[in-house]
Amino acid sequence: MGIVPEMANAYVDLSAWNNIMLTGELYGISRKDRQARGEQLLKKVGLYQRKDHPVKAFSRGMKQKLLLCMALINEPRILFLDEPTSGLDVESQRLIRDMIRELNAIGTTVFLTTHNMDEANQLCDNIAIINHGKVAAIDSPEQLKSRSSGLQSIEVSFNKKVDSEELRKIRGVNEVKKLGDKWRLYVENPNEVIDKLVECAKAGKTKIISLNTLAPTLEDVFLRLTQEKGEN
Amino acid sequence: MMNSLYWSQFKRSFAIVKKNVRIYYSKGPVVIFGLLVPFFLFLSFYIGRNLPAEALVPGLLGMTAFFTATSVGPAIVPWEARAKTLERLISSPVSLWAIFLGDVLSSFLFGVFVSIFPIIAGVFLGIELTSLPVLALGVLLATFCFASLSILLSSYPPADTPASVMMISSMIKFPLVFISGIFIPIEDLPVWGKMLSSISPLTYFTDLVRHSMQGRSYYPVELDFAVLVVFTVVFLVLAIKIHERTMPKRL
Numbered sequence: 124m125g126i127v128p129e130m131a132n133a134y135v136d137l138s139a140w141n142n143i144m145l146t147g148e149l150y151g152i153s154r155k156d157r158q159a160r161g162e163q164l165l166k167k168v169g170l171y172q173r174k175d176h177p178v179k180a181f182s183r184g185m186k187q188k189l190l191l192c193m194a195l196i197n198e199p200r201i202l203f204l205d206e207p208t209s210g211l212d213v214e215s216q217r218l219i220r221d222m223i224r225e226l227n228a229i230g231t232t233v234f235l236t237t238h239n240m241d242e243a244n245q246l247c248d249n250i251a252i253i254n255h256g257k258v259a260a261i262d263s264p265e266q267l268k269s270r271s272s273g274l275q276s277i278e279v280s281f282n283k284k285v286d287s288e289e290l291r292k293i294r295g296v297n298e299v300k301k302l303g304d305k306w307r308l309y310v311e312n313p314n315e316v317i318d319k320l321v322e323c324a325k326a327g328k329t330k331i332i333s334l335n336t337l338a339p340t341l342e343d344v345f346l347r348l349t350q351e352k353g354e355n
Numbered sequence: 356m357m358n359s360l361y362w363s364q365f366k367r368s369f370a371i372v373k374k375n376v377r378i379y380y381s382k383g384p385v386v387i388f389g390l391l392v393p394f395f396l397f398l399s400f401y402i403g404r405n406l407p408a409e410a411l412v413p414g415l416l417g418m419t420a421f422f423t424a425t426s427v428g429p430a431i432v433p434w435e436a437r438a439k440t441l442e443r444l445i446s447s448p449v450s451l452w453a454i455f456l457g458d459v460l461s462s463f464l465f466g467v468f469v470s471i472f473p474i475i476a477g478v479f480l481g482i483e484l485t486s487l488p489v490l491a492l493g494v495l496l497a498t499f500c501f502a503s504l505s506i507l508l509s510s511y512p513p514a515d516t517p518a519s520v521m522m523i524s525s526m527i528k529f530p531l532v533f534i535s536g537i538f539i540p541i542e543d544l545p546v547w548g549k550m551l552s553s554i555s556p557l558t559y560f561t562d563l564v565r566h567s568m569q570g571r572s573y574y575p576v577e578l579d580f581a582v583l584v585v586f587t588v589v590f591l592v593l594a595i596k597i598h599e600r601t602m603p604k605r606l
Contacts, residue, residue, distance in 0.1 A: 126446050132439040136378045148370035149447040151363050 125194030129205040129236075131186040135179035139170055139189050142178060143196055150197040157196060164192040168218065184215035191219060195226075202226060205236045220246060240341040250341070254349045267344045274339030274347060277313055279320060280305045282330040289327065293319045305333075364453040371444075371457025372464065379427045380465045389426050389469045393418035400538050412477035413564035414537040416494075419473045421532065421557050424466030424498045428505025429524040430517040431458050432598070436605040437515040451602065452595050455506050459591065462502035470494050482568050489576060490567035496583045497560035503590035504556070510597035513604040531555045536562065541573040556586040 133142045140161065147157030165171040168188040178186060187207065194202060204223070208216040223246055227233050237243050243250050244264050251261040260267060268274075290299045290306060295316045298309040310316045313336045324331050379385060397415040435441040444454055474490070484490060508524040534548070535557035541549060552558045559579040566572035572579065 126443075128439070128442065130439050132443050134374065134378060134440055135438070137374070141374075141377065145370055145374050146443075146447065148373075149367055149444070149449050151367065151448065 125197065125199035125202045127187075127190045127194045127202070127204045127207055129209065131183070131190060133178045133186060133189055133193065136177060138175045138177055139165065139181070139192075140174040142189060143193055146193040147196045152197060160196055160198070161192070164195055167222070168192060184211045187211055187219065188215065191222065199231065201232045201234070203234045203236075206238070207235065208239065208242060209237075240345055244341045252345055252348050259348045260344075264341055268339045268341065270344075274343045275310055275313055276337045276339070277308045277310060277316060277320070278302070278305050278333075278335045278337055279308065280332045280334075281324065282332055285327070285329060289323065290320075293323060295319070307337075364450050365456075367449045368453045368457040368460060371449075371454055372461045375427075375431065375458060375461035376464070379431065380461060385427060385465075386469065389423035389465070390419070390472060392426075393422045393473075396532070408477065408480035408482050409569050410540075412473060412480065412482055413561055413568055416470060416473040416477070416564050417535065417537050417557055417561040418532060420466050420470045420494060420498050420560065421501050422528070423469040424462050424501035425505040425508065425524065425528055426462075427465065428458060428462040428502060429508040429520050432506075432509045432605070433515050433517045433520045436513075437517075442606060445602065445606075451599050455595050455598055458506050459499070459502045459594075462505050463499045466498035466502060467494060470498060477568065484567055485570040486567045489563060492580070493560060493563035493567065493583075496580065496587065497556065497563070500556050500560075500583050500587040500590065503587050503594060507590045507594035507597070510594050511601060513601035515605060531557055534558075536573070540565075556583060559583050559586075 133139075134145070137145065143161040143164070144157055147161065152160070162171065165174050168191065170185060170188055170192070173181070173185070178189065181189065191204075191207070194204075207219050207223070211219070220242070223233055223235070227246075233246075235243065235246060248263060249261065250264055250267060252259045252267075260270075262270070285306070287299050287301065287306070290296060290308060293308075293316060295310050295312055296308045297311065300307045300309075308316065308320075317334065317336070320334070321331065393415060396418055397411070400414065401411055432441065435444065445451070474494075478484075505524070508527065509520050514520050534551045535555040536544070536552055537557070539548075541552055541558065541562065544552060559574065559582045562572045562574050563576065563579045563583075566576055566579075574582075
């Protein structure tokens with residue numbers, strides 16, 4: 124088992140190398156194996172050149188990469204990651220996500236705790252949404268999205284100002300939100316609403332500049348589920 | 356099977372020792388502080404009193420071993436609880452006893468290392484050692500005993516602020532020095548003083564050192580060793596048991 128906690132808890136007074144070797148020793152890995160694996164992991168995350176530097180001089184991204192190396196030194200079959208990319212630069216985020224995918228591909232079971240819905244959507248086969256310490260839903264990302272009827276939406280923009288009340292009056296529209304120069308309409312049946320939307324635009328002598336149908340995001344599903352449970 | 360399990364845990368204790376030495380004990384200020392505190396306490400006692408080296412060095416050695424072996428130990432657990440590195444240790448396959456044994460061993464090694472200096476000073480001052488084996492065994496056993504005490508000192512309350520633990524440990528350590536026959540030989544103490552001194556492990560170590568340097572001791576040497584062994588076992592077992600109980604409150 125390997126663990127990457129949210130808060131960087133490597134020994135800041137030790138070098139990256141000594142941190143990895145200590146973890147290897149605590150897991151009972153032989154000197155030869157831990158040295159070979161430590162070198163391989165540090166090279167993979169791009170920290171090998173800095174291996175003898177004390178961790179206190181590392182940036183958050185470097186610390187996170189080091190924590191991942193420490194968690195992987197014993198080649199765990201199960202890996203727990205708590206907000207592994209939170210607050211990291213784009214490059215580090217991508218590297219860590221790629222490593223997670225690679226590990227999963229070779230058979231490592233990865234438990235990922237995250238508030239980043241996009242990350243969960245990209246990385247997870249199954250997602251458990253936890254609300255107030257209880258599992259509100261557990262399923263694959265696409266299944267979760269398809270279960271959430273009424274969260275499909277249409278994003279539309281017009282060539283001139285439109286009153287939100289006019290859009291709300293369209294049958295089948297559950298909710299209307301203004302997003303910059305666009306409107307997002309939450310609907311049950313997008314096809315039905317699009318026809319009515321075109322009719323409405325014609326009647327108001329308004330031109331539609333762009334129109335897109337959007338599947339519900341995991342964020343929408345999360346909000347819906349947590350709000351429902353909160354109301355209950 | 357059982358033996359190999361204990362051995363693998365014991366090896367992990369040495370990983371903890373290496374970590375502690377690198378982080379806590381190899382720092383210049385720690386080593387210097389370990390030498391300076393007993394040295395200045397010793398000077399405050401020595402200056403103005405015309406005492407032979409044989410009467411003084413046992414006290415200096417006793418204080419050095421005691422203060423150095425208990426100097427860093429009490430701060431390690433609260434320090435690591437605060438830095439969340441304790442979480443890392445206990446989430447790895449290492450028994451709690453192996454973690455604390457590692458902490459005790461590192462305090463012990465530091466105490467033994469620094470204790471060599473007053474012994475060398477004593478030799479330079481012309482002290483003749485009447486029993487080197489008693490001195491060597493005494494230093495090893497007593498330092499291990501004091502190192503165990505240092506881990507016990509951080510066991511309760513389960514604080515994560517090293518300063519508060521160090522304050523509590525100072526409140527226990529300094530009185531022990533004054534009742535342990537370091538400044539006044541045990542035979543010169545009143546009856547209540549002798550009774551009080553018998554509850555301090557430092558008393559028995561100072562007595563052993565006096566035996567090895569002056570050829571005489573207040574208690575029989577065998578009793579000094581036996582009491583130190585008992586203190587060591589009690590401190591170590593209590594430290595591990597209390598830490599096991601308080602550990603959830605630290606996380």
